[in-house]
Amino acid sequence: DVKVTQSSRYLVKRTGEKVFLECVQDMDHENMFWYRQDPGLGLRLIYFSYDVKMKEKGDIPEGYSVSREKKERFSLILESASTNQTSMYLCASSLHRGNTGELFFGEGSRLTVL
Amino acid sequence: AQSVAQPEDQVNVAEGNPLTVKCTYSVSGNPYLFWYVQYPNRGLQFLLKYITGDNLVKGSYGFEAEFNKSQTSFHLKKPSALVSDSALYFCAVENSGAGSYQLTFGKGTKLSVIP
Numbered sequence: 001d002v003k004v005t006q007s008s009r010y011l012v013k014r015t016g017e018k019v020f021l022e023c024v025q026d027m028d029h030e031n032m033f034w035y036r037q038d039p040g041l042g043l044r045l046i047y048f049s050y051d052v053k054m055k056e057k058g059d060i061p062e063g064y065s066v067s068r069e070k071k072e073r074f075s076l077i078l079e080s081a082s083t084n085q086t087s088m089y090l091c092a093s094s095l096h097r098g099n100t101g102e103l104f105f106g107e108g109s110r111l112t113v114l
Numbered sequence: 115a116q117s118v119a120q121p122e123d124q125v126n127v128a129e130g131n132p133l134t135v136k137c138t139y140s141v142s143g144n145p146y147l148f149w150y151v152q153y154p155n156r157g158l159q160f161l162l163k164y165i166t167g168d169n170l171v172k173g174s175y176g177f178e179a180e181f182n183k184s185q186t187s188f189h190l191k192k193p194s195a196l197v198s199d200s201a202l203y204f205c206a207v208e209n210s211g212a213g214s215y216q217l218t219f220g221k222g223t224k225l226s227v228i229p
Contacts, residue, residue: 042221105157
């Protein structure tokens with residue numbers, strides 16, 4: 001089975017701190033994604049990557065950056081956390097570059113910024 | 115731009131009754147359509163997808179969905195609901211011609227199956 005592992009299930013950070021959210025997938029998938037999930041808003045795409053060292057902005061990239069140095073690992077970085085970044089963050093991967101691929105999600109990282 | 119609407123924030127159904135979770139979509143080209151389920155404090159799990167072919171798609175856990183092009187809908191259905199089906203359900207759409215491999219998700223529908 002595909003496994004997508006997010007390093008932290010729960011984090012509490014202070015405003016202005018730098019935050020790293022790590023995601024690792026073990027099935028050699030090409031595509032990796034970061035979403036945030038907020039009640040009443042559904043899932044919104046922050047960034048995605050279809051290859052090592054490649055990244056593309058999603059719908060809400062402001063305040064975030066990403067890093068993909070290895071195929072299996074995709075990191076989300078909050079350079080200076082703010083309270084409006086309190087959310088559930090979901091990492092996902094899919095096998096093929098292109099359409100039709102189903103996403104495999106991690107368990108999520110719930111971030112609270114005080 | 116592509117979009118998905120899930121018109122019901124919450125659906126309540128008695129155990130053993132049929133259930134329907136509604137989804138309509140908007141996309142400029144031909145759609146790829148997906149349903150995902152999220153159990154409490156968990157990530158999303160893939161349920162089923164429509165790419166092409168038969169309009170009735172069968173998926174995991176006894177769920178099925180019907181693609182209706184004229185109504186731009188992709189409603190999720192199950193003949194007999196279980197308490198364990200209680201979860202948050204997300205519909206998603208992708209534009210097959212865009213080459214962007216990005217899914218747009220709806221806001222989710224909370225399904226509660228009452229014993």
